[in-house]
Amino acid sequence: MVSIGEVARKAGVSVGTVSRVINRNAAVRAEYRERVERAVRELDYRPNPFARSLRRQESLTFGLIVPDVTYPFFAELVKHADDLAALRGYCIVLGNSNNRGDIQQRYIDIFSERRLDGVLLVPSMDTRPRDLDGSVPVVIVDRGLKGFPLFASDHRGGAETAVTYLIRLGHRRIACIAGPETLTLAQERVSGFRAALAALPKRQRPTGQVRFTEFDYVGGHNAALALLQGPARPTAIFANSDQQAIGALRAAADLGLAVPRDVSIVGFDDVPLATHLAPRLTTVRQDVRRIADLALQHLEKARTNGIARRSVIVPTVLQVRESSGPPPPENKQ
Amino acid sequence: MVSIGEVARKAGVSVGTVSRVINRNAAVRAEYRERVERAVRELDYRPNPFARSLRRQESLTFGLIVPDVTYPFFAELVKHADDLAALRGYCIVLGNSNNRGDIQQRYIDIFSERRLDGVLLVPSMDTRPRDLDGSVPVVIVDRGLKGFPLFASDHRGGAETAVTYLIRLGHRRIACIAGPETLTLAQERVSGFRAALAALPKRQRPTGQVRFTEFDYVGGHNAALALLQGPARPTAIFANSDQQAIGALRAAADLGLAVPRDVSIVGFDDVPLATHLAPRLTTVRQDVRRIADLALQHLEKARTNGIARRSVIVPTVLQVRESSGPPPPENKQ
């Protein structure tokens, strides 16, 4: 590996000058600059990042901790974060917490030991990380820890819009498959769900059963099975993730129910898969890229300005597709 | 940030001794060791990783470049790689090449500039990376560049098994939705497909149309649409990814065809989603975790032994589920 000293010698200048040329931040005589650039090229010189980080106290690296990359929504988040970070000259090191608080904590520790410049944290369900105002700046993304500033979608508003849409369609028995009860994210979507129901006059107010469960396929499948086999079968299900919605689709198929003829299903996230199912999924679109961008931006400024003190809420958009429609005739009011 | 010097002072020993205690690789008098350990604890000392990397010439970090994390198979790979790397004390920095050769190349460059200890590369479709025997050890995973050593599944064998199974079921018009023609991976699966067909005596040899396309939902959807609307509609489709198979499922639904009654569909990968669709997907299971493990293991040894010279092939297992069955009666032979 060629060092800055060798470049300096070859170019016939001092290491200081070479450094100035490389970092383009100081005036260097044109002739020297060229000599240095040529030497760099000929020796194929790459500055040693460890030395630079040691000196500058920065790693040009962010950590990203997600509950599970194999959930399509998080995969999307990872993809955008990676892309946007690269645009800014940063790398992303990944931490897959597997929905476990202890693993999440381990990654926070590792990332702060490694002196990353910041961490994007999508908290896994069960634990509030200690040490959040420790050595590494942390920004919470997607789902809030109660009371912590957050970069996320308007979960409540998105849910309310979706359910209002179902009500307008004529549904009066609407169920909600929510996320794990411990997550504020789930609470917020449920509260949007309830708000939509509450908007109707009391006497025709729809009934709204809620089931809290995992955000994944299995959670949605089981919850929908229970709902659809229970008393007063709902004519519409509002699931809090597309994965749950897919599980619900599967449950409907299991029971010989057609979607949307017998039951309407609405999801949340609008992952790519949503448009490739039969039927295509009606769902609440989150602007993941924008969320990632804002969070990254914030992290980049964090060293100078300190960490976020206020939450940033990004709007969602309902995508109406085939999996929702009017309720069966006998249920119309 | 507390430095090793401060620890040494507090413990009343030299920095050398502190270093020896931290790295547990040298004999240190028990009394000193304890004094050092206490000082470390009380000061909450964490060795500076940049200084260590600078000295040791290692980063304890691997890069992982995938065509697209949002493809469930790659998400799975990333998850396992992350987990297994953490077990070994390594971190994974991600590079999402977006199926583009130029971005892939950019990540290879970035990763070697950053002096990562190794790179796991799942090549994107169109470009052979230059500089493969450059500064950073690279291991190719999943899909081969012609002539390069590779850690991957037995693509050919997996395909052959799947198609043989369809033939045994009685299918005689079997089509193959393959990956992009430029990938050896696709070629190998097609060759397995053809080998299975060729095993039958000439006069009853099934016809086997092949369509090369993207590995994603859209590719599968379009290919299946064309296949199912073409002359001599196949009674079974062997798709080269679960995503393609899902697209094919959608195509069948579009055309009012029931699966598996009118057409059987088989996928490849066995991503988690495969068991959560209606109908559940028959598919070829890849042992992603094992592949990731072997590749990582190899990378860890690479610095001493040099990079792989031979490919490692991991067996696959056919998972029979609901999306496949005997052909419609009128097609039985």
Next chain:
DNA sequence: ATGAAAGCGCTAACAT
């Protein structure tokens, strides 16, 4: 077994 000190490769402050 331990301390002293060189040196990894760079940046930035200082002197000219």
Next chain:
DNA sequence: ATGTTAGCGCTTTCAT
């Protein structure tokens, strides 16, 4: 505008 040099924090050799 440029060269010289201290020092970032660690590991490791060398002496003892």
